[in-house]
Amino acid sequence: MFTMLRRQPRKILAIDSAEDMSLGNQSKELSRSEPIGVSMKFQYGSGDTPLDGYKIKRGVGSGGFGEVYFAESDSGKEVALKRIQKNLEVEVRGVRHCLNLRHPNLVAIYDIKFDKIEQGWIVMEFIDGDSLRDLMDKAPDGMSANDTMQWFAQLAAGVAYLHDQGIVHRDLKPANVFTDGGLIKIGDYGLSKYISASRRGGQTESVGTFHYMAPEIGKGEYGKEIDIYSMGIILYELLTGNVPFDGESSQEIILKHLTADPDLSLVPQPFAYVIQRSLAKNPASRFRDCREMLTALGWGLDASGLAIKVTNAIDVNVPPVMQPVRIAAGSNEIPIARPIGSFDATVAGMPKPGNQAAGNSNPWRYRNGRNQATLAENLYREPVARAIHQAVAETQAFFRNLPPGGRGVAIVLAIIFLVMNSAWIAPMMFVLLGTYVCYYVIWYLMGGANKSIPTPSVGAQPQYARYVQPNNASPAIQPTAHYKNAPPAVPKPAPAIPRKVAIRNWQSEKRSSLKQQGFWTRSHETTRSWALSGIVTAVITICGGMLTMARNEGNATPLVSGIAWAGIMTLAMTWTMLFLARRWESRTEDSIVFRFVQLTAGVLLGMGSYSLSEFLMVPWSDIASTQNFVVINDGNAMWNKSWKGFYDRDSMPLLAGHIAYFGGLMWMVRWWRQSDILRKNRFSVWAIAWSVAMAALVQGLFYFPAPWCFIVAGVTSFSLQMASPWMDYKENTQLA
Amino acid sequence: MSHLARPVSSSALPTAMAQPKILWIDGVGSYAICDQTEVTIGQAFPGNSVDLAIRGDLSRRAAVIRRHGEDHLIQPLQLVQVNGAEIDRAVVLCDGSIISLGSRIELRYVKPTQLSGSARLELIGHTRWQPLLSAALLMGESCVLGPELNSHVVCPDWTTKVVLFRNGKEWMCRVSEQANIQIDGKPVRAPFPLVRGQRIRGDEISMTLE
Numbered sequence: 001m002f003t004m005l006r007r008q009p010r011k012i013l014a015i016d017s018a019e020d021m022s023l024g025n026q027s028k029e030l031s032r033s034e035p036i037g038v039s040m041k042f043q044y045g046s047g048d049t050p051l052d053g054y055k056i057k058r059g060v061g062s063g064g065f066g067e068v069y070f071a072e073s074d075s076g077k078e079v080a081l082k083r084i085q086k087n088l089e090v091e092v093r094g095v096r097h098c099l100n101l102r103h104p105n106l107v108a109i110y111d112i113k114f115d116k117i118e119q120g121w122i123v124m125e126f127i128d129g130d131s132l133r134d135l136m137d138k139a140p141d142g143m144s145a146n147d148t149m150q151w152f153a154q155l156a157a158g159v160a161y162l163h164d165q166g167i168v169h170r171d172l173k174p175a176n177v178f179t180d181g182g183l184i185k186i187g188d189y190g191l192s193k194y195i196s197a198s199r200r201g202g203q204t205e206s207v208g209t210f211h212y213m214a215p216e217i218g219k220g221e222y223g224k225e226i227d228i229y230s231m232g233i234i235l236y237e238l239l240t241g242n243v244p245f246d247g248e249s250s251q252e253i254i255l256k257h258l259t260a261d262p263d264l265s266l267v268p269q270p271f272a273y274v275i276q277r278s279l280a281k282n283p284a285s286r287f288r289d290c291r292e293m294l295t296a297l298g299w300g301l302d303a304s305g306l307a308i309k310v311t312n313a314i315d316v317n318v319p320p321v322m323q324p325v326r327i328a329a330g331s332n333e334i335p336i337a338r339p340i341g342s343f344d345a346t347v348a349g350m351p352k353p354g355n356q357a358a359g360n361s362n363p364w365r366y367r368n369g370r371n372q373a374t375l376a377e378n379l380y381r382e383p384v385a386r387a388i389h390q391a392v393a394e395t396q397a398f399f400r401n402l403p404p405g406g407r408g409v410a411i412v413l414a415i416i417f418l419v420m421n422s423a424w425i426a427p428m429m430f431v432l433l434g435t436y437v438c439y440y441v442i443w444y445l446m447g448g449a450n451k452s453i454p455t456p457s458v459g460a461q462p463q464y465a466r467y468v469q470p471n472n473a474s475p476a477i478q479p480t481a482h483y484k485n486a487p488p489a490v491p492k493p494a495p496a497i498p499r500k501v502a503i504r505n506w507q508s509e510k511r512s513s514l515k516q517q518g519f520w521t522r523s524h525e526t527t528r529s530w531a532l533s534g535i536v537t538a539v540i541t542i543c544g545g546m547l548t549m550a551r552n553e554g555n556a557t558p559l560v561s562g563i564a565w566a567g568i569m570t571l572a573m574t575w576t577m578l579f580l581a582r583r584w585e586s587r588t589e590d591s592i593v594f595r596f597v598q599l600t601a602g603v604l605l606g607m608g609s610y611s612l613s614e615f616l617m618v619p620w621s622d623i624a625s626t627q628n629f630v631v632i633n634d635g636n637a638m639w640n641k642s643w644k645g646f647y648d649r650d651s652m653p654l655l656a657g658h659i660a661y662f663g664g665l666m667w668m669v670r671w672w673r674q675s676d677i678l679r680k681n682r683f684s685v686w687a688i689a690w691s692v693a694m695a696a697l698v699q700g701l702f703y704f705p706a707p708w709c710f711i712v713a714g715v716t717s718f719s720l721q722m723a724s725p726w727m728d729y730k731e732n733t734q735l736a
Numbered sequence: 737m738s739h740l741a742r743p744v745s746s747s748a749l750p751t752a753m754a755q756p757k758i759l760w761i762d763g764v765g766s767y768a769i770c771d772q773t774e775v776t777i778g779q780a781f782p783g784n785s786v787d788l789a790i791r792g793d794l795s796r797r798a799a800v801i802r803r804h805g806e807d808h809l810i811q812p813l814q815l816v817q818v819n820g821a822e823i824d825r826a827v828v829l830c831d832g833s834i835i836s837l838g839s840r841i842e843l844r845y846v847k848p849t850q851l852s853g854s855a856r857l858e859l860i861g862h863t864r865w866q867p868l869l870s871a872a873l874l875m876g877e878s879c880v881l882g883p884e885l886n887s888h889v890v891c892p893d894w895t896t897k898v899v900l901f902r903n904g905k906e907w908m909c910r911v912s913e914q915a916n917i918q919i920d921g922k923p924v925r926a927p928f929p930l931v932r933g934q935r936i937r938g939d940e941i942s943m944t945l946e
Contacts, residue, residue, distance in 0.1 A: 041942075046943075078868055
């Protein structure tokens with residue numbers, strides 16, 4: 001495989017050389033707008049001898065960290081010279097600590113020298129080869145599993161050596177990893193990392209460096225777990241050609257590091273497992289060290305610290321990489337994952353589930369959660385909701401990073417606090433909620449939802465920058481981080497990895513194509529659904545009415561108005577949801593905002609319902625069921641006290657009761673999902689059952705007359721699903 | 737026989753061999769400028785005076801590449817294969833030809849454009865040039881350094897191109913006015929001669945001929 005690494009005529013790279021040339025490539029969108037060619041400024045030219053004994057031949061790379069030159073010593077030794085331009089003392093201290101490290105997978109540091117004007121120079125091994133960044137740029141769809149493993153195993157071997165020496169690299173990224181022939185050489189260790197993190201004042205280039213940063217760096221934690229995390233990201237990028245967490249701004253990337261799960265649907269085993277575990281938000285859930293990581297991949301380290309493939313283990317053949325089927329631009333077909341790799345967790349040298357003591361933190365605990373990446377991608381448009389979401393995400397991240405014991409304590413404290421203070425928290429929350437609903441309605445009506453999300457200015461320092469300040473002279477963070485030997489963690493079992501259904505990919509793909517639909521197409525669809533739902537509702541209401549009448553043995557008079565009320569309200573609710581769902585079908589789901597809009601609509605429906613029942617003079621006390629459900633009756637003083645104003649003395653629901661019922665129902669049920677054109681099944685009984693169950697919950701809270709509240713919810717769910725357009729996922733995907 | 741026994745003089749050091757012209761381009765690489773009609777390729781060891789020296793298992797004088805009009809011919813001196821076939825007389829090289837010297841050395845002959853007789857000679861695999869080169873340039877009448885992939889020297893970060901062309905015995909540089917070229921700190925107007933030891937700097941261009 002090494003023969004494929006043809007020497008590129010255009011580049012001879014030394015340590016860090018590729019860094020600035022390729023930073024733009026790391027985020028492809030950004031690179032396009034970047035001016036090219038401005039980065040190559042070198043103070044010294046060929047033939048200069050700023051440092052006694054070395055003649056500079058040419059500049060190789062430059063950036064915030066310093067300039068790197070290719071030079072020859074007087075006796076002909078080829079070296080790379082790195083001029084330290086910032087934080088001289090701190091850097092020298094850090095590099096001096098690494099001066100005598102020796103490993104084939106590390107770029108050797110020969111010496112530190114000072115010139116006549118007291119500039120510091122690092123003399124080191126010159127690497128004549130591409131960086132991993134260059135190799136990845138040449139393979140935009142990712143490398144084969146074999147190539148990946150060849151590179152990754154050596155990377156892990158080098159990092160394992162660093163960790164064994166008590167050194168954390170802290171800035172592992174493809175641009176810092178070089179290939180020399182077939183050999184991996186890790187560079188830039190021993191340098192303090194706040195320089196590289198704040199490179200060039202947070203301009204677009206710095207975005208690249210955030211792709212590989214572990215979430216806990218924000219808290220100033222620099223354990224070796226951050227290297228494991230970076231390696232997980234690199235492994236993902238080697239295989240797929242993309243970083244798992246990408247975004248338009250550094251804030252977005254950091255948020256994803258904190259909250260999102262990597263999309264592993266295209267990654268075969270055992271890589272998916274290794275990546276998933278390396279990218280655990282909680283550092284304690286990651287692999288303990290590089291050896292453990294290699295073992296999970298069927299590799300290991302020999303006595304001299306070099307990576308070797310373990311052959312005597314159970315079948316350790318790495319299954320071939322699953323490549324996404326590429327589709328032509330503009331085509332409507334969607335990429336289908338071709339499963340090639342084995343998904344059996346016992347193959348490929350992974351620890352078997354169940355035969356090891358269970359750890360208390362399971363790296364898989366997010367696997368069933370919604371992929372929050374989609375959520376974060378469509379950051380809330382409404383500023384208050386966005387702020388709340390961000391705060392929640394940060395709290396979550398904080399919570400995840402707590403040790404297991406601390407989490408329990410936090411939960412208990414929170415519960416105690418809430419219980420003790422519920423007297424003022426509950427009313428305050430209601431007031432806040434009410435205020436927010438009013439505000440949101442106004443904001444929504446003003447067209448706020450269509451305004452674009454304000455993108456953070458490029459110059460804005462991301463949150464990590466609080467800890468990584470440019471030109472940081474304070475040695476608060478030691479240049480070379482030493483980690484304490486953590487107590488050996490209990491090996492975690494590896495549960496069988498569930499196969500992700502590609503429906504989510506399909507949905508997001510389709511959703512973006514739905515955006516192209518014009519106003520008229522959408523209106524047409526809405527109108528058609530309205531008509532259809534009208535028919536469905538009418539039929540069901542009449543049938544239901546007949547049945548109820550039959551049950552009441554002909555005494556239909558009080559029921560007629562109730563049936564009319566239920567029919568009209570069901571229709572109103574269905575139409576509302578059809579209207580909203582058509583509006584939302586091209587947007588990425590934004591649960592909290594959608595719910596708020598539904599709640600608002602529910603309040604309006606409640607008002608309508610009240611007027612309607614007054615107009616029809618629905619005799620609620622006569623037609624409410626007396627079986628099984630909590631029923632309003634005059635004798636029970638308790639409910640009347642707590643829900644004063646919701647019902648009158650004759651148990652007739654007042655305006656507040658109607659609003660509470662419809663508002664509650666619209667808030668609890670995600671109706672838009674039942675109407676989504678891209679829903680999984682055209683018609684789901686479970687959706688109806690769920691809607692009715694939620695109606696029961698609302699009924700339990702507000703005692704709205706049963707069974708009418710159930711009828712409205714169930715019939716709405718039914719007719720909504722019947723009337724909504726639908727695209728068949730299976731049919732669509734089988735074509736490809 | 738053993739070269740270790742030889743007295744080490746400065747002229748015997750590999751770097752001081754035939755003093756090939758090397759163009760050092762910052763951020764890009766180093767390129768040997770071979771503008772003579774005949775270029776000899778051989779093993780790099782002290783005292784061996786070949787035009788292009790390769791550190792590896794090959795003969796002291798392995799082959800000669802001769803410029804013939806717009807073409808280059810390779811003349812084998814020892815075992816030489818072109819595209820896998822052993823040759824016993826001069827053969828014309830074309831774009832993409834793979835030249836094998838000895839058993840382990842492989843070179844690729846790249847002629848990026850038919851508009852120029854210049855070509856690029858790259859080493860494949862683990863072996864390296866002595867002194868360290870990105871590639872050797874077999875110079876025709878002109879040679880292009882620029883961002884396009886069909887340049888003789890691809891400089892990915894540049895926005896303008898530099899054209900080297902022959903003027904009698906010396907080489908001249910043609911470059912756009914926008915590049916703001918300075919030589920040793922003084923602004924110059926193109927075309928200007930390429931002189932050894934002078935540092936040519938522009939907005940993004942930075943190179944020296946050694």
